[in-house]
Amino acid sequence: MSAKTPYQNQQVCSLRGECLLLLSRQLRLVDRGGPCAGRVEILDQGSWGTICDDGWDLDDARVVCRQLGCGEALEATRSSSFGAGSGPIWLGNVKCTGKESHVWRCPSWGWGKHYCHHSEDAGVICSGFVRLAGGDGPCSGRVEVHSGEAWTPVSDGNFTLPTAQVICAELGCGKAVSVLGQVPFRESDGLVWAEEFRCEGEEPKLWWCPRVPCPGGTCHHSGAVQVVCSVYTDVRLLTNGSSQCEGQVEVNISGRWRALCASHWSLANANVVCRQLGCGVAISTPVGAEGGDQLWKARFHCSGAESFLWKCPVTALGVPDCSHGNRASVICSGNQTQVLPQCDHFVSEPAGSAASEESAPYCSDSRQLRLVDGGGPCAGRVEILDQGSWGTICDDGWDLDDARVVCRQLGCGEALNATGSAHFGAGSGPIWLDDLNCAGNESQVWRCPSRRWGQHDCRHKEDAGVICSEFLALRMVSEDQQCAGWLEVFYNGTWGSVCRSPMDDVTVSIICSQLGCGDSGSVNTSVGLREGSRPRWVDSIQCRKTDTSLWQCPSGPWKYSSCSPKEEAYISCAGRRPKSCPAAAPCADREKLRLRGGDSECSGRVEVWHSGSWGTVCDDSWSLAEAEVVCQQLGCGQALEAVRAATFSPGNGSIWLDEVRCGGRESSLWDCAAEPWGHSDCKHEEDAGVRCSGELSPALFPVLLGTRTTSNSLPGIFSLPGVLCLILGALLFLVLVILATQLLRWRAERRALSSYEDALAEAVYEELDYVLTKKEGLGSPDQRTHVPAENYDDAEEVPVPGTPPSSQGSEEEVPPEEEDGVRSSQTGSSLNFSREAADPGEGEESLWLLQGKKGDAGCDDVELSALETSSVTFL
Structure with a gap:
């Protein structure tokens, strides 16, 4: 027997046994974009009214969430956090215990009695009765329902597509595109939901679907059930209003058929459409007819191997208006058994040729192209699928012309960089192409001149890669916060800011989730003007719940200045926390x-x-x-x-x-x-x-x-050898400077010594002249007074003991120690000259004194300072 639905449970009995039929009274939550969060409104007497937030708390919210089948109450909001309502205010000062079946059964001031304005309207945020967990965003994943205490997975036993459609509709996620069973349960799961849902597909909420207990209280299953919802739910090709295997591409988006813009529509995308429709393979993508305002501008980035168009990566952020208003079109080969001639990949397109798959039909091609390990569909290592194997391209000769062909073939805009040396990591499998030499206008990279297919002399450490202009990345910029800051997007090779208008809760939630900062947040409009200049890339972002990343959200086109500097977005996420600095915050x-x-x-x-x-x-x-x-x-x-x-x-x-x-x-x-x-x-x-x-x-x-x-x-x-050479060169230079200084000083001393010796020789000659004059009778023998020559003040006569007076003319021998005619006193640094040695009669013996040929010949080694203070004594 099925459980009672809210429709069947509308009778409430008072404590006095009086039963009141409340069929006309209803409850809803509005202005949050979903059935389980928003401003609380009650329908009575044909009018929707609100509840005053006087005394409003989590116990009151629990009653509302349970009554609506929205799971657990997460928050009781006040002060019209979901906007001010209109009409009557039905309840004021509500005092629920949390156990009541209906919110109007809680104690209050009475029906229609209050002392509030709509600026005080109450709201709630509930967990919801159903959710999709563990997938890419809130619109795909494992089906779980809330028991009132915890989230419990639903088994795949007897789970139907109509039930999945109800779930996707309730969550605001478009249509169900796939239902998968045998999904492993979480390790912590001890329970499985003990009921089977029997939805017909038209119910607005899973809570209202009939459900029956599993036989014996245990549901038979092979695992949890997983549902994938999408705004893209179907595709068709139309020619003159009839659907067949060629024509203009139309996609059902949230229940509405929309034509696709021809911009960035590639043969790989067309192949997926033809396969999905059972129409074989794509032959060409000819230019379609003029389109109207209903053209859908999102760009698909299929590799060609996907089974459905909505499984391809898609970007809508920054996509410009359809420049020529052209609709995307496809010509398929027909049924799957039709065989087309294979392409001759070894004949390259002529240089300057305008031939491409967009302008004319050509042979069937099963090869596919993709970029991997680059963080998105428009950057990474270039890989080609052929003969069932993904292989790479060698970087010999790889340049920007080759990269242009790849980026254009994938619908990724212009080539920014052609990378080599396995910049995005080494691939595996075969290396399909080597010595590529594209002109840049070829339709496919394997149609460029190269070695024959599969021939190369490379290893995977030489794998080629590209970075295209449509490569996107996201970050927050803040000095001290990890999940709050200025929002920036990387586009066309440059970081730039994002404009905040008209970001709503869904958009901010997707941004925070993408950055790993929780699943909710807010736009901060009170921050000051940001310093510096940068691109302001994109404005008018409006995400949907089905979008799993910011790149899928529709927006205005890319512009360098999409808004004024004061409109740059500053986001604060629920997961906001200080940066985990190694030192105390704020981080430097x-x-x-x-x-x-x-x-x-x-x-x-x-x-x-x-x-x-x-x-x-x-x-x-x-x-x-x-x-x-x-x-x-x-x-x-x-x-x-x-x-x-x-x-x-x-x-x-x-x-x-x-x-x-x-x-x-x-x-x-x-x-x-x-x-x-x-x-x-x-x-x-x-x-x-x-x-x-x-x-x-x-x-x-x-x-x-x-x-x-x-x-x-x-x-x-x-490099290290270079630094060592610099150091050794510097040391050698210092040594040379020291040696040069010593050499100059030595030369100066030589010049000073030479000058002194000249003066000394002159003084000796003057003294000799004086002695000779006395011997020749030019003076009296009794004259003992000697008047030295000018500049010879230091010379004086010192009598030598044992030496006879000169008047006696003694013929005694000169003592041996005086034969040299000079005695050198080390202590007095004086030079003593013997008169006998100065006698001209000894002629030849006098020369060595003047020329330094005998005795102590080390005059050159005497320091100049010592010579300047020395005295000479003649005997």
Whole structure:
């Protein structure tokens, strides 16, 4: 026997046994976009009215949620949080215990009595009776219903498509496009919903569907049931109003047929449509007729292998108006048994040829193209499906012309970058193409000139990749919050802001969920004007519940200035929390950067703090400019070397940054361009590092920095051997300077000594002249007074004991110690000359005195200062 529905349970008996029939009284929640959240309204006497929020609390909300079959009460809202209602205010000062069957059975001031305005209307947020969990968003996943205490999965036993249609409609998720059984239950599930739903498909809510207990109280199943809802529910090809295997493409979107715009409509998309309709394969996608205002502008990015069009990735964000108003069209081969001639892929299209699949039919082609491991359908490693295997393209000769063909073939806009060396990771399987040489206007990449199919001399470390202009990424920018900040989107190779009008709760919920910040949030309009200038990429975003990411949400077209600076969106998500900084909040960029594995605090592997953990930086594009920013940010002076290939040993954890591109003057590594956080195709063997000048002796800074170049075009000039050569060169230079200084000083001393010797010789000659004059009778023998020559004040006669007077003319021998004619006193630094040695009669013996040929000939070694203070005594 089926359980009673709300329609059957409308009789309520009073405590006095009086039964009142309340068939005319109804309850609903409005202005939240769903049946289980919104402003509380009651229909009575033909008028919808509200409830005053005086005394409104979670117990009152529990009664409302249970009465509506909306599961558990999550929140009791006040002050018209869902907008002010109109009409009467039926209840005021409601005081429910939480156990009542109807909200109007709770104690209150009485029906129609209140002291409120509509600015005080009450609301509730309920968990809902049914939900889809574990899928991509609220419109796909495992079917679960709320028992009033917990969410319980529904078994796949006797679950029907009409029941799935009711669920999708109730959740505001369009139509059910698939029902899957045998989905594993959660490990924590101890219970399975013990009823089977028997919906006919027209019920507005699952709560109102008939249901029967499972036989024996146990439902037979092979697992949980999963439902996928979509706004795209059907597709057809129309020619002159009749549906067949060729014509204009129309898609049923939330129950309404809409024609597709021809912009970015590819042969891969057409193949999926033909297969879905049982019409074989696509032959061509000719230009369709002029379309009207009903054209649907969303872009499908099918690889060609999908079984349904709505399983293809789709983007609607920023899609421009249909430029030519053309409808997408397809010509299919017909039934599945028809055989078409195979393409000759080894004959390339002529250069400058305008031939393409859009303009003329051509042979059947089962090959498919996709981009993988790039974070979206428009960036990644290029892969081709052929003969049942996905293979790659070698990067020999790979350039922007080749990338243009790939991006256009996939409907991904213009090519921004042609990457090589397995930039997006190494693929597997065959390498289908090598030495590709596209002109850029070919319709398919395998129609470009190349080696023959499957012939190559490469390995997967040389796999080619592309980044197209339609590649998208999302982030929040904040100094101290992880799930609140300025919303930015990466488009056309540049980060730019998003405009906030007219973002609603659904849009904000999708944004927060996509960023891993909870499933709800709000737009903050009280923040001040943001500093700096940047693109303001997109405005008028209006997401639907069926959208699983922001990229699927319709919006205005991409523009560099879509709104004024004061309209940039600042989002605060429910999962808002402070950034998990290694240091105390607020986080400074310097505190989120460190060096590890080096031989000092200013050298090592670069590590950054993000999402609560330390991670590394990939060395792709790593050069001295990036190293300069790191060194300056850490206060480590200037960069000497940009180290690559995990020179300081591989790190661990996440590789947070890749393709970092700095100008060299940024104040923080966070100000440099880079791939989105966590989007990397690297391994830790490619971790980047730096050597900064702060690790060296300050005395060497002027020498090293004087030879440092700031050119970014030579990032490898400061390798370790280069730095060692600079240091050795600096030391050699200092040695040469010291030697040159010593040489100049030695030469100056030689010149000073030479001048002194000349003066000394002149003084000796004057004394000799005086002695000779006396011997020749020019003076009296009794004259003992000697008047020295000018500038000879220091010379004086010192009598020598044992020496006879000169008047006696003694013929005695000269003592041996005086034969040399000179005695050198080490203590007095004086030179004593013998008169006999100065006698001209000894002729030849006098020459050595003047020429220094005998005795102590070390005059050159005497210091100039000693010579200047010495005295000469003649005997």
